[in-house]
Amino acid sequence: MNPVNYLYLAALLFTIGAVGVLIRKNAIVLFMCIELMLNACNLAFVAFSRMHGNLDGQIIAFFTMVVAAAEVVVGLAIIVSLFRTRHSASVDDASLMKL
Amino acid sequence: MENLIALLIAAPLLGAVVLLCGGRRLDRTGHWIGTLLAAVSFGIGVALFADMLGRSADDRTLTQNLYTWIPVEGFQADMAFQLDQLSMTFVLLISGVGTLIHVYSIGYMEHDERRRRFFGYLNLFVAAMLLLVLADNFLLLYFGWEGVGLASYLLIGFWQHKPSAATAAKKAFLVNRVGDMGLSIAIMLMFTTFGTFAFGPVFGAVGEASEGMLTAIGLMLLLAACGKSAQVPLQSWLGDAMEGPTPVSALIHAATMVTAGVYLIVRSGAVFNAAPDAQLVVVVVGAVTLLFGAIVGCAKDDIKKALAGSTMSQIGYMILAAGLGPIGYVFAIMHLVTHGFFKAGLFLGAGSVMHGMNDEVDMRKYGALRKYMPVTFVTFGLGYLAIIGFPGLSGFFSKDMIIEAAFAKGGTEGWILGGVTLLGAGITAFYMTRVMLLTFFGEKRWQPDAQGHEPHPHESPKSMTIPMVILAFGSVFAGAFFEIGERFLTWLEPVTGYEHGNPPVSAMTVTAATMVMLLAGVGIAWGMYGRRPVPVLAPRGSFLTRAARRDLYQDDFNHVVLVRGGEHLTRSLVYVDHSLVDGVVNGTAASVGGLSGRLRKLQNGYARSYAVSMFGGTAILIAATLLMRAV
């Protein structure tokens, strides 16, 4: 087997995640889909790291995790405060952006 | 001596500045300041004249270069003056008659609360007119040219509270502007042809320029002259200009400013001499105006307007003479000077009559005034005799010379022009006799004015009669003085040149013919107005009379073609600007607004919907990148 297959898998997971972001209304699930996309990227980085024979890919994946963690913390905090005021976790309820 | 030239202009200019900026505290002394400064200018003029007489005929030109007015690469306009015999003649006329009319105005404007300002304007006029005749290049002449136009505007509209005066002032300025267009185009043509527009260099290089160009320059100068001197087709403003106070009519619209056109043509004689076609047009314009003014003068009942028609006609004589070339230049100027005397005198007389008659201007409401205003009657009568060319008076000599010169032009042209001038002399005699008879003879036809005051005719104060006497003196003797020993001819010849021409008939014959025409004119007028009583209300009259009363319908023509047409044009342009030019802009804005209104619906506010767009956009971008790399 060629490690390129890992890349195909990563692409598949990424696409699934992206579609999930687009079709789900629950903000929490939406976040999970984003995490899925990030993980797919990490997988690609790790595969690249192996292909190129250096560790930089893994370092990037490492940073991605940190950033993802930070993002989740803030994002979930937003969801919680949103839920408190609106009693809903649906992103469609927050549609005040239109004129 | 040449350093005095600038002072000639500076004195009245100072007067204008002081009087106009001085404010109310000068109200009581203003008229004296104005008169004094005009007199100072006259004094300097006389001193320069005396100095000039002391030098030989070839060495009489003085120049003074103050500074370069507009220095731009290749375009050098100097603030420089040139005083030669021609300018000298004008300087004396302007400052002399000007001073007299200042004196006259002291009395005439006594009861006007804005007298100080009137004198300021008069001083401004004198300064501008002197600048006009003293300039040594066409651009500076243009400066003076417009300066007198401004003064004329201010003075015609002096009684601005009267809408008719304000309109007349505006009309005068606008018609003059059309003429000014001609002057500026002439200057531009000179600049492109000769690279300069100073008198000396231009006239010196005339021989090298093409005749077509010179004809163009000549015609443009003529257009300017037509505007300023009220010649057909730009004559319409002069009659209305009589709305101004009478001293203004005397000084500006009879003696000096309106003759500026004659000055311009005589001054540019070198150009016209080399452009016979332009000269022909000048002569035609002069001849047409001569008859036009005379006919209009016959029909007017308003004394000032009758005199205005006369002025137009007399200037027609001068323009005609100037168009004859070296045969006529000297006589044009000579008639200009004598006309300055007698026409100013006539206007002052008319002013004096109006002064005594509650400002009534309709001659049909005068009559029998000779007993009540003896001085006015005598001075006016002398002016009358001078203008119709009574033998021995100034008009006789100067007009006779022009008629002779017209015949001397030679050929059919000469006969036609001679005939026209003779006919003009006859009509002049007719309308002036009419004025004289209606005003001073016959029975009283006085009417109370609008407020019901009966007129009490009385002689005017000394300040008014003395200038009239002096002018009458001039009208009687100036012609003879100029003519005896051909003094005037000798004086001006070095500047304007002179040739005798070849008259087909002898001078005596011409004089005799003139006399016949004169007697005929006087006789007809006596028949119509002297022998039988004059109705107070004007009879309907023949078609010609009605046409002449309406200035031969030229104002109606202007009104229909220019005023109405112009109004329609501006109104439609305002509409175009608002609806079309602005409409395109606003239409674009509205359609963009409409489009974005529709596009706005895409902005439904759902973040997920935006996310799809982003995602799709990213996909397209990646596809584009890949495709580019593939290609």
Added chain:
Amino acid sequence: MSTVAATVTSSGEAVQFWILGTVAVIGALATILMKKAVHSALSLAGTMIILAVFYLANGAYFLGVVQVIVYTGAIMMLFLFVVMLVGVTAADSLKETIKGQRWMALLCGLGFGILLFTGIGHAGLNHFNGLGRINSGGHVEGLAQLIFTKYVFAFELTGALLITAAVGAMVLTHRERTERAATQRELAERRVREGVQLPPLPAPGVYARHNAVDVPGLLPDGTPSELTVSKTLRARGQIRDVSGEALDDLKALEQRSAERLGREEASK
């Protein structure tokens, strides 16, 4: 694991890839298709653990461990906390409300996926270096060396980011009480003033047959009153409607009593 470039991995890894990869994709699909958030979270956790295994297979040992501990262990649990807070039983409606959204999403996803696949396919990545040579000096040491030399600034920055995120989360969720809490008396007075609900709200539970707070009290006609349930539960839609049950109970009771009475009548 060889130290030179190779084109093929061991067949054991291939078997592992195909089996676990399938599971991972199923997990991912389950994540986006499950109705309840808690199920999504669990599916995602499964996918992540499989990914951790793949990391290990790719020689990223440290990352694999971190993936299990940090991601699956910490972050996913955080998700679960929030899911519980918001309401574990609340199910999402999978009905799409925005017109054309789902089709557009699928179309874009499909197109994007095809693009990625063709891109990877065209990249021509036929051989790979492997990590043997790099990992020879110790895997974690190698990572550490890179992090603390080449990437030290990025590392510091991510640290700062984490702290900021932590502070941010506190700011967002913490609510300072800005006014004095109303006393019982004041609350009572307000109630009277507003005149909406003078007595205390009715208690939940039906005739004390249930002691759960999510069961609404019944009105005399047997219909449930939502007033009796806490606002939070109402918002989550977690009211357990037992009215039917209660009526059934009542019916059964009456029947039983009727039977007994009937028997008593019969026995008479």
Added chain:
Amino acid sequence: MNFPLLTVTAAVPAVGAILTAAVPAARRTAAKWLALLFSLATLALAVLIAVRFEPGGDRYQLTESRSWIADFGVRYELGVDGIGVVLIGLTALLIPFVIAAGWHDADPLETSSKRWRPTQGFFALILMVEAMVIISFEATDVFLFYIFFEAMLIPMYFLIGGFGDRAHSGSDENAAAQRSYAAVKFLLYNLVGGLIMLAAVIGLYVVAGNFSLQEITAARAAGTLDMATNTERLLFLGFFFAFAVKAPLWPLHTWLPNAMGESTAPVAVLITAVVDKVGTFAMLRFCLGLFPEASKWATPVILVLALISIVYGALVAVGQRDIKRLVAYASISHFGFIILGIFAMTSQGQSGATLYMVNHGLSTAALMLVAGFLISRRGSRLIADYGGVQKVAPVLAGTFLIGGLATLSLPGLAPFVSEFLVLVGTFARYPVVGIIATIGIVLAALYTLVLYQRTMTGPVKEEVRTMPDLRLREVLVVAPLIALLIGLGVYPKVLTDIVNPAVEQTMSDVKQTDPEPEVAVEAKNGEEAK
């Protein structure tokens, strides 16, 4: 490094703007005096520039150059030629008058709140505009110029939209709507122009590799920088469009009547006498300097548009019923003359155009400010609401007439010199164009005198019977302007000496020489013989 005079001149009003804006609400009068003080200080510096400038010296003097955005070759480069010097002078000169004339225009209404500070804002914005205009005249870096050319719109937008004329015919809401329409129109027009110019600026960088006006001009003149014909033409059009909007040239003019009509008289002066001059100035400096060949290529079309502006502007002015809109259309006509002079490509035309910018600034300022005084007295902008004013307010009427006479270019007043130079310069190369343009002088007389006749003469209208004459402050505003108009009319040499060398340089940029006269006349006059 010498004393950075140019930077300081632009910085002084900017600092003044900040300080004025910071004055507390209650100290309104202090803010006015502060603004006036700073504008006078700027004037003093502008005079210093004129003194330090040597007409015969280098093309650009008092230069400053600092690196700014090194990656894109953008430099902070300042320098003035003769044209810049006189226009800086004009700007610095007019602003004190604008401030003094607008002394009470931005006083808050009785009813507005105590903390409301419109006065401070008004004067701060005026000073801000001054700073930006001055630096636009100084910038010799295309990018630097572009930034301030655009940034000027921001304070102008607020001046037009925020401080309208209190004299209006309709209700307050209607007036506010008109005002915001005018402000938005001004902004959009100029933004579109600026946007197209931005594209051209970037294009210029791509072609030339830097933004330095001096370097590019020199390279163009020396032939070391070749541009493809079409590239040059496109870039030229990009620049010209922006300047033509600003100038404004027919048919891009319709924002000006709205903007001038709805704003207060001092702001209207600011628009037409100061800000618009940046457009014509930039045509002369950037269009001709950077794209000489394309300028010559576009000349016929531009001349026709300028002619249309002249005649059309004047005719539409005649048909106006609103005093301020009339002056606006008159300005459009005058801008036609300026553009005509620039693109006639003769030294008379270009010197005339430069003088015209100055003189038009002075004459319009005089006319518009007096018109503003008039309007503030009667509270109406409609010509029909006036009549017989000269009887009750002779000084006002007199100054109004002088302003009008300057507008119609009466000899003896400054605009005549410039207008005649433009006409002569145009005529020398394009006789027909020159003759048609002369029609403009007749039409100018028409609209000016009609305006004067309808407002000032005739019987006194009941509403104007109690109208007071000019107050001391107002006389102090108008009198120096009139003195300058007369002074520059009889002695324009002070300006031409500074301007001529710069015009010669521009003429050599576009490789044009004046047409020779048909007949060479020797020793035209003493001045040249020396």
